[in-house]
Amino acid sequence: MFRGLHRDVEHTGEFIVIGLGRFGSALATTLIDMGHEVLGIDADGERVQELSGVLTHVAQADTTSPKALKQLGVADAVTVAVCIGADVEASVLTTAALSDLEIPNIWAKAFTEPHGRILSRVGAHHVVFPEAEMGTRVAHLLTGEVIEYLALDGDFVLIETVTPPWLVGQQLGETNLRRDFKVTVVCVKPESGAFTYAERDTVLGANDLVVVAGHRADIDRFASAV
Known part of the structure; x- marks a missing residue:
């Protein structure tokens, strides 16, 4: 799940990650792997020490x-991610402090909808709900209806699944998926080939993989029909 202003901010300089628990450290180290510089900050000295030498800079601070x-x-940063764990008060106060410093691109992790609303009100430009998003994703995977599930925002998702039996042998242009389910097949991976664009004359095979896009409720209806 995601809520934000979708501000177009061009990032420059170091990324700042505040809170180096499991989520924050994973975010910070991934940014490093992508070639970015990262300053990691945490109130816990042990966490800071663990990432010393891994991140560009680390610091212990309130x-x-x-x-x-x-x-x-x-104060000179462009993008700051607040990934503080269960301490909601610290999460909110840190986000408010960043807003007072007029940081142009503040991302904040929330645990609940009320927490997320407060973060937005005190200045977060983007609020993410990693636990809720992961729970939704795993639920879809557990059913066996889909192979992969990705939420692009709160209401629009992509799924990867095997071609359902009722679509096998049909040209996409003749399936009426948009009319019946309001979803779109974005790309197709034939059983013995690589992913390619889905065209109106694409014929789906029994073991082909398809990536389908649509609003959450429509995707759920499509997945259930699979």
Whole structure:
């Protein structure tokens, strides 16, 4: 799940990741793997020490303090991700402090809808709900109806699945998927080939993989029909 203003901000310089628990450390190390510079900040000295030498810079600090953030140079940052764990108060106060510093691109992790609303009100430009998103994804995978499930935002998703029996041997242009399910087949992977664009005259095989896009409720109806 995701909620945000979808602001178009061109990032420059170091990424700042505040909160180096499982989510924050995974985010920070992935950014490093992608070739970016990252400053990781946490109130826990042990967590900071664990990532010393892994991230570009690390620091132990109370991020609810605007003074501490300024001393670390956070006021000059473009993008900051607040990934603080279960301490909701620290999460909110840190986000508010970043907003006071006029950081142009603030991302914040939320646990609940009320938490997310508060983060938005105190200045977060983007709010993510990783636990809720993962729960939704795993639920779809557990049913065996889909191979992969990706939410692009709160209401639009992509799924990867094997061609359902009732579509095998049909040309996509003759299936009326848009009319009946309001979904679109984006691409197809033939059993012995690679992914390619889906065309109106594409004929689906029994073991082909298809990637389908649509609104969550429509995708759920399509997946259930599979």
